[in-house]
Amino acid sequence: MLGELDEFCMKTLAKYGCASASLAVVERGELVLSRAYGQADVAGQQPATPETVYGLASVTKAFxxxxxCLAADEGLLDLDAPIPGGYQWAAPTPRQLLQHRGGFPAFYNFHYGTGPLPINLDRYRALVREPGTDFEYSNIGYHVLGMLLEAASGQELGVFLHERIVEPLGLASFGFGPVHAGSSPVAQRYSADGRAYATCHSGHPAAGAGWATAGDVALFAGTASRLLRPATAAAMYDAVPINDYLGYGLGRIVSRGAGAVVRSHGGGMGGVAAMMIDIPERELSAAVLANSTNKAARDAIVDHLMGTLAPGFHSDQLNPITEQTRPMTLAQDDWAGKISTAEGDIPLWIRILAGSRVEVRLGDGPPVTVPAVASQRWNLRVSAPVQLPTADARLNSPSFGLELSVEQDRLVGRAIAFKDGDRDGWLGAYLVYPCALRSH
Known part of the structure; x- marks a missing residue:
């Protein structure tokens, strides 16, 4: 098996232009396989080894x-008590935030310089729906959880993680923060086209600032529940459905349907592609970590590894797709309205055209015509090469999206400023603004 695995992984790295990858398998709490391939640092010609530490991105959410959950077991917080703060609807609870059902929108902000973060997360920390009503993957929710945990414990999140999880489980490589502070070798992060990333800071470290070896991630995946009371551990994997195949529990994606249950979490950001997997029925856990924004190499290695270790495994057991596209069916019409931002309202006009196309005009800019689709949640979804004229969006979010639903005589939803990948510069921020339009 190992010869075939080694050959497959090396060919996969070359095929997708990924600098390196590391993988590990744990059975019954013991590390049984630990391999690494490629260059952890291309310029320095440092090979990846099983001791190489990688960024975890959203795998951090599981930690x-x-x-x-440990804090809840210790009586420091209540998973079902409303969190402090004033909100449009009833305040969300920690359980809802852990399940990405707290009502906060999708969001990320990455900064590659020094000094304060130029984008203030608090400008986007407003509920977009009533808590508990729907799933939306939100780094903001996990940022709020991190602040709540620090307030309840009186410790910084990184210290709490180290004392309550890292030391008890023996995860010697784990680190938390914009850089890994330990002595282990660290994989340099690379863009999809192979450029080295600078140090990355974000406003939501609780959602993505973890570091570890593949071996420690696999060990954590299979043993973390031992730290919890049985009822709390069961609740962590009690997953509310998010699509036909998967549910999301408390920081874990849990497969549904036929076959062995798979508990997992993936992670991706600039220069990071990570996957953590646990199959409790087989007392088997695994991790695959890569240092490229492009997830293709990670996904191919995961499929190959798990296809060998867990016959019947399929990638749908990991991928939390919640928006399946469908044809847009809105009638031809003109709509006008506004996008609400912290800097003031921005006029927005859209014209529904024949052939599932939409003309978009933003503020004083020229109209742009783009294809349109719909989904089970939105009657209209478009993406356009238009710059939203806010200071935050101008930093590194040059593309524009709309997701709108019909509510009586209005189109209501959100405008999004984002950057599509990192083949030009670095990955930017993903910023959501409410908007509403009326037919005219």
């Missing part, structure tokens, strides 16, 4: 969620 944060475990920490919150």
């Amino acid at each position: 944060t969620a475990t920490a919150v």
